[in-house]
Amino acid sequence: MQPPATQPPAAKRLALTMGDPTGVGPEVIAAVWSSDEVHLLSRPIVLGDPEVMRRAVALRGSAVEVVETDDPAEAFAATGLGRMACLPCGEHDLAGLAPGAVDARSGRAAYDAIVRGARLALAGEADGVVTAPISKAALHAAGLEYPGHTELLAELCGVSDFAMMLYLPPELTPACPVGLGVVHVTLHESVRTAIDTLSLEGVLEKCRLADGVVRRLSAGYDRIGASPRIGVGALNPHAGEGGLFGDEEQRIIAPAVEHARAAGVDARGPFPADTLMVRAVGGEFDAVVAMLHDHGHVALKLIAMHGAVNVTLGLPIVRTSVAHGTAADLAWKGVAETSGMHAAVRAAALLADRRG
Structure with a gap:
């Protein structure tokens, strides 16, 4: 290993997982490694296959040296702008993987x-984990039947109350002083299953998680004695139109909002999903609670897909x-887009710094 790299005292130790080696994950990590900002904010290391990362570095035409060690402390001490410390994770024969292919090995x-x-x-x-994208199909081919990162990490951390939040930083949402987050009540499941499993307790928990993460993203709320503003989305068109298009708003979502308010969360709604994001981007809300995966994902990705960050809420660790x-x-x-990995590193460093 090389001599320790000089790092700012506030830099957070972030473990960047390689992602699926047949996808763009290794490349986007290699690309952002040459960013001064990444190394000012963090001491990053890579978890994955060193040879795959060497190929990714070469693909991007970088002069970064990939150094291998199995000791995390040694890796964090030696990593730096010109050196990528890589910790192997398991023994895998990844030779001959085809780009973009579904493969159990990957x-x-x-x-x-x-x-x-x-x-x-x-x-x-x-201090935190930043994950590159994985293939759910490849996971399943390997006999690992997880819907995605979120559910796998919740199992590893032993938690049952968790949520996925997509987050846009303030520079992409100028009217939102701490950025804008969308927390999902239901996630990686069929729409029919999601509707059947929607519950008052689930909506309430996501309101609480949204409130907590916004407070971590901006200590200013607690300083001024105000609460983050949480806009809660409806499930049905027109928020059910008074029961004409469904009664989940009346039976489940509105009571959950009232419970959240009684618990000190400034939750409001339910509001029609087709207009809620417009109001949020306009500065009316700091976070949105969406009932379905696509209610949140589609709207937010239309605003700024490549700048969005995926944050797992409810874990005892930081993960973006x-x-x-x-x-x-x-x-x-x-040719892979790299701004998302930049944003994920920034968000992880911020959340790790404000971890309460």
Whole structure:
């Protein structure tokens, strides 16, 4: 290993998981490694296959040296702008992987990196985990039947109350002083299953999680004695139109909002999903609670897909990710968009710094 790299005292130890090696994950990590900002905010290391990362560095035409170690403390000490410390995660034969292909080997390699990242953070050996995209199909091909990162990390951390939040930073939402988050009540499941499982308790918990993460993103609320403003979306068109288009708003969502308000959360709604995001981007809300995956994802990604960050709420660790997938059609062509990984590193460093 190389001599320790000089780092600012406030830099957070972030473990970046490689993601699926047939996708764009290794490339976007290699691309952002040359960013001064990344190394001012964090001491990053990579969890994954060193040879894959060397190929990704070469693809981007970077002079970064990939150094291998199995010791996390040694890795964090040696990493830096010109050196990428990489911790192998399991023994995998990744030779001959086809770009963009679904392969059980790549699914297992991605899984092992996630597991190691979570364990490092849980043990206090890392301040946060930033994950590159994985292929759900590859996970399943490897016999790992998880819907995605969120559910896998919740299991690893032993939590049952958790949520996915997509987050846009303030520079992408000028009217929103702390940025804008969208928290999802239901997530990786069919629409029919999501509707059947929607509950007052689920909506209430997501309101609480949204309130908590906004407070961490901006200590200013507590300073001025105000609360984050949470806009709660409806399930049905026109918020049910008084029961004409469904009664979930009356039976489940509105009572959950009242419970949240009684608990000190400034939640309001339910509001029609087709106009709620317009109001939020205009500065009316700091976070939105969406009932369905696509209610939140579609609207927010139309605003700024590549700048969005995926944040897992409810975990005892900090975890952020890019908001895009493995981009099979772009993988290993040297053209992958990198702004999402930049944003994910920034958000992880901020959340780790304000972890309460």
